[in-house]
Amino acid sequence: MHQAGCNGCIGMGQAPATGRNSLRTTPPRNFPGRSGTKEDSVFLCSPETAAASALTGKITDPRTLNIKYPKIQEPKKFETEHMFEAPSPPKEDSITLEKGPNITSIPDFKPIEDNFNLPVLLKMSDNISTDEILAGGSRVLPFRSNIQRISTFAFEMVDDNYYEKAMKKRDSGGHMLLGGSNYGQGSSREHAALAPRYLGLKVVLVKDFARIHLQNLINFGILPLTFEDKNDFHKISQDNILEFRNIHQSIQNSNTFDVKVKGTDHTITVRHDLTPRHIDIILQGGIINWIKQKQS
Known part of the structure; x- marks a missing residue:
């Protein structure tokens, strides 16, 4: 069991x-x-x-089994104060943080460019869960504090060659993903956005997002887009290249803008539902960069 x-x-x-x-x-x-x-x-x-x-x-x-069930009665009052410990007094000397072998610093992420071309590395169906984006289980969990290592498990249930393909594209402009409805359903794990981001994911274009995963994409500087016309999903194939132009101005001026499918006659209208704060986070390259900028 x-x-x-x-x-x-x-x-x-x-x-x-x-x-x-x-x-x-x-x-x-x-x-x-x-x-x-x-x-x-x-x-x-x-x-x-x-x-x-x-x-x-x-x-x-x-x-x-003919076994009597134990009857559990909850206490009328829960005493928890004794479980808390006061923080240590401030010290003048700094403390060196020693990290184990599976703990690494979170990578630095650059803000999204204004103009770029992205290959569609995966085209997926409806209801892709965060477990399919980044599996859980005993193989993966030890590396939750090692983004470089945990990224090797990304999308292995969808395409076990994703990691190798993404690494080849990462230093030459990155890549994007295509999905159907309810993309990112399930567990709220932020690593389902963080690991692909490390592998060069810049844009996710789907029919619609699961709410929590949408926020995680924004938090790590990945531009989340949906089809204005969901039938346009069928106009794009895996390995097509999409051309993004004047993105900084486009997402600030309107909720919709056009992208061209390179080598075809197709121009796709895409939509975002980002708030001004979300846009600021995307343009800073993620919420960590956004907070650093606010504190500077």
Whole structure:
């Protein structure tokens, strides 16, 4: 039996065996590969069912065991004050932060250019989840503080050659992605935006975004765009190159602007729903740069 960790994330080392059943009391999301194993069969159940099944070695209805349930009564008052510790007093000497081997500094990201051409590295369907963008599980979680390493897992469930293709494009202008509806559904993990950003992702053009992932894209300086006419999705193919011109002025002056599909007769009208603050963040290259600029 397997039980997930906190906040809907799979606990470390809790990936089930290939092709085997797995019972979990959390998370409430059952996307493909969410458990850390591609060929898994994950079933969401109550803690009682998980405990009964662990005792018997097979999926078991706890009501068939004739075991009395413990009755848990919540306290009338929760005492938590004793759990807090006061911060250490200020010291004149600075403290050196020692990092483990899987902890690296977050990369510096440059602001988006005004004019650029981008190849479409992936064209995806509807309901692409953040688990498909960047998998969870015990293989990936140890590298959450190592952006360079965790980026090697990006989009491996969609195209296991994405990392190599993105690295080839990263230093020659970057790339963009194409998607359908509800792009970025599921877990709110910011690494699903951060890792592709490190690999040179500049623009994501989809039919519509899942709300939290949209904000994460903005936070890391990736320009999120949607089709003004969703039928234009079919006019662009993977590996097409899109030409972006006067982007800084375009996103500030209007919610729509045109991009040309290089080598074709197609011109696509795209839309953004960025607030003035979002636009400022995009033009600064992400929220970290934006905060630094505000503090300077």
